[in-house]
Amino acid sequence: MSDTVTASRPVTVARRFPWAVVTIVALAATLIALVATYDRPTDILADLGSRIRCPVCQGVPIAESPSPMALDMMEILRESLESGASRQEAIDEVLGAYPGSLMLDPDISASTIALWLIPLAALGVGTGLAMTVRRGRAGTDEGLERSDLLQRLVQVQADLDGLAQQKAAGEIDEGAANHLRSAYQNEKAETEIALAATPPGTERLPRSGRRVAWGAAIVVGSLVAVVAVAGSFIVDQPDAEPGVAGLTGNPEDYSNETLAAVVAANLEHPQIDGMRLALAERYFEAGDFPAAFPYYLDVASSDLATDAQAATALTRLGWMTYAGNHESETALELLAEARQLAPADPFPRYLEGLVSWCGLGDFDAAAAAFTAVLDSAQLDEAIRAQVTSELEAVQDRAECPT
Amino acid sequence: MPDVRHQGMKIAAWSVVGITAVLAVVLASRFGTDPALAPSPLIGRPAPQVSLTRLLGEGNVALDDFGDDIVVVNFFASWCLECRLEHDALVATADSFAGGGVSFVGIAFQDDPGDSIEFLEDEGMSPATEYLIDEGSRAAIAFGVFGIPETFFIDGAGTVVGRIIGPTDALTLGSSIDAIRRGEDPGQQVLGNTRSAPGDS
Numbered sequence: 001m002s003d004t005v006t007a008s009r010p011v012t013v014a015r016r017f018p019w020a021v022v023t024i025v026a027l028a029a030t031l032i033a034l035v036a037t038y039d040r041p042t043d044i045l046a047d048l049g050s051r052i053r054c055p056v057c058q059g060v061p062i063a064e065s066p067s068p069m070a071l072d073m074m075e076i077l078r079e080s081l082e083s084g085a086s087r088q089e090a091i092d093e094v095l096g097a098y099p100g101s102l103m104l105d106p107d108i109s110a111s112t113i114a115l116w117l118i119p120l121a122a123l124g125v126g127t128g129l130a131m132t133v134r135r136g137r138a139g140t141d142e143g144l145e146r147s148d149l150l151q152r153l154v155q156v157q158a159d160l161d162g163l164a165q166q167k168a169a170g171e172i173d174e175g176a177a178n179h180l181r182s183a184y185q186n187e188k189a190e191t192e193i194a195l196a197a198t199p200p201g202t203e204r205l206p207r208s209g210r211r212v213a214w215g216a217a218i219v220v221g222s223l224v225a226v227v228a229v230a231g232s233f234i235v236d237q238p239d240a241e242p243g244v245a246g247l248t249g250n251p252e253d254y255s256n257e258t259l260a261a262v263v264a265a266n267l268e269h270p271q272i273d274g275m276r277l278a279l280a281e282r283y284f285e286a287g288d289f290p291a292a293f294p295y296y297l298d299v300a301s302s303d304l305a306t307d308a309q310a311a312t313a314l315t316r317l318g319w320m321t322y323a324g325n326h327e328s329e330t331a332l333e334l335l336a337e338a339r340q341l342a343p344a345d346p347f348p349r350y351l352e353g354l355v356s357w358c359g360l361g362d363f364d365a366a367a368a369a370f371t372a373v374l375d376s377a378q379l380d381e382a383i384r385a386q387v388t389s390e391l392e393a394v395q396d397r398a399e400c401p402t
Numbered sequence: 403m404p405d406v407r408h409q410g411m412k413i414a415a416w417s418v419v420g421i422t423a424v425l426a427v428v429l430a431s432r433f434g435t436d437p438a439l440a441p442s443p444l445i446g447r448p449a450p451q452v453s454l455t456r457l458l459g460e461g462n463v464a465l466d467d468f469g470d471d472i473v474v475v476n477f478f479a480s481w482c483l484e485c486r487l488e489h490d491a492l493v494a495t496a497d498s499f500a501g502g503g504v505s506f507v508g509i510a511f512q513d514d515p516g517d518s519i520e521f522l523e524d525e526g527m528s529p530a531t532e533y534l535i536d537e538g539s540r541a542a543i544a545f546g547v548f549g550i551p552e553t554f555f556i557d558g559a560g561t562v563v564g565r566i567i568g569p570t571d572a573l574t575l576g577s578s579i580d581a582i583r584r585g586e587d588p589g590q591q592v593l594g595n596t597r598s599a600p601g602d603s
Binding site: 055056057067068069072073075076094096097098099100121122214218253254255257258259260261262264265266 | 415418419421424438440441442443444450490491493494495497498499502504512538539540542543544545546548549571572573575576577579580583598599
């Protein structure tokens with residue numbers, strides 16, 4: 001009686017408080033699930049650290065790398081997780097600026113799907129090969145058995161023939177002969193049945209050296225192809241040749257600041273005078289003589305400048321010396337140097353004429369210079385007309401117009 | 403007469419060829435996208451907000467302290483040979499663009515501050531450049547640096563618009579700045595080797 005009461009008590013409680021029971025069970029299940037799935041921050045940190053590849057190491061996770069970069073990444077991960085960041089947020093915090101995936105187990109995506117599928121494909125092909133080989137071996141075994149059966153059949157027939165000869169010769173009595181014949185005939189019947197069950201064409205084939213050679217060649221050739229194709233795609237990092245790149249480029253493409261920086265960073269470079277001269281010309285044409293002056297001076301004094309470059313620099317220096325500083329004598333010296341370096345260039349000679357006329361009032365020297373220009377050079381018609389006009393003015397002892 | 407073994411060999415051979423071809427393509431594509439040389443995901447995105455301690459002097463400098471300037475951020479270290487090779491170009495370019503709406507920032511990467519200062523004293527320093535210490539590699543990680551030298555360009559709107567991997571030169575620096583001034587993105591350029599740590603080759 002008391003057993004009945006005890007047994008019915010839980011049922012009574014459950015019936016009386018059904019929602020309480022459901023709630024308790026649900027809470028318990030939730031608690032168990034939470035405990036089971038709870039990742040402590042340290043566990044997550046270790047897990048993430050073991051899955052993120054150190055960017056400055058060779059395939060080593062940051063959790064295992066002693067490099068300062070890896071240690072710093074682990075520290076950032078730890079801080080992120082402790083501040084309540086999710087796994088993905090912590091990963092983004094560390095890897096957000098890095099291209100590609102630095103995860104050692106990359107997510108499946110269009111670019112990584114092949115990496116996941118190749119092992120599976122290899123497993124499938126390997127299994128298929130194993131089965132094919134096994135089937136081939138099984139076929140070989142059947143071939144051996146069939147030949148054994150054939151040999152056994154011949155032997156049994158020979159035994160039957162021998163038994164008949166012994167009986168005919170009276171070498172064996174009737175009872176024993178019948179017993180042996182029965183045994184041989186049974187064996188013959190069993191062998192014939194076995195032969196009927198074994199299909200022909202499964203005999204061992206002779207090993208083909210050519211076939212093996214072809215197989216080996218295909219495998220080796222394929223491996224070579226892998227190396228060749230993959231190797232052709234390797235991005236070679238160029239050798240470091242800093243400071244001189246692009247000096248042969250068109251100076252017109254660059255700003256004054258860029259040209260100035262290139263010149264300043266490559267003072268000893270053999271090709272720098274072209275860049276220096278281009279920059280000086282820009283300043284000169286803009287009327288910024290103070291900015292142009294040091295660059296022309298560098299070109300004019302450079303051992304590496306060509307005669308044409310040096311002549312251009314000296315010509316500009318001569319003109320700036322006259323126009324900017326009104327130092328006519330010095331200007332004439334510079335222009336004379338330029339003329340010696342580039343005798344075919346009429347421009348220094350023309351400027352000599354102008355400086356002589358306008359700076360010194362030396363009409364004879366000016367006339368001589370203008371005459372030389374008109375005599376010696378292939379001049380544009382407009383320029384020829386201008387020089388002719390100026391020569392006439394000088395010959396008339398006219399005042400310099402500028 | 404059917405030849406089971408021969409069939410198996412054919413299947414095996416073609417399987418090897420097929421797998422090899424797929425493997426070659428995959429390996430090739432992976433080599434072609436060497437992460438260290440792949441385009442930085444930062445390009446086209448706002449520059450990381452980092453605030454770093456001055457190497458020379460006191461106080462911190464944040465990248466957004468430079469306002470509307472174009473900012474050139476260079477990661478260097480005293481132990482980095484390529485950094486010495488490019489240093490003249492950085493100094494010259496910083497000096498040349500000084501006052502023209504272009505700011506230069508040199509960030510010492512995993513380097514002892516004393517060694518960094520000695521490096522600058524030996525190689526020269528530009529008064530137009532802020533030299534900073536990257537404690538805990540915060541800036542390097544925020545910029546996705548694999549090795550140094552690396553140089554990043556930030557336009558006036560605060561967007562990363564260019565990256566140079568390896569030792570740079572004045573023409574590349576200047577022409578990149580010229581491009582940004584014209585409203586173009588210089589993008590990513592690979593000029594040479596980088597080093598990840600002292601002794602790295």
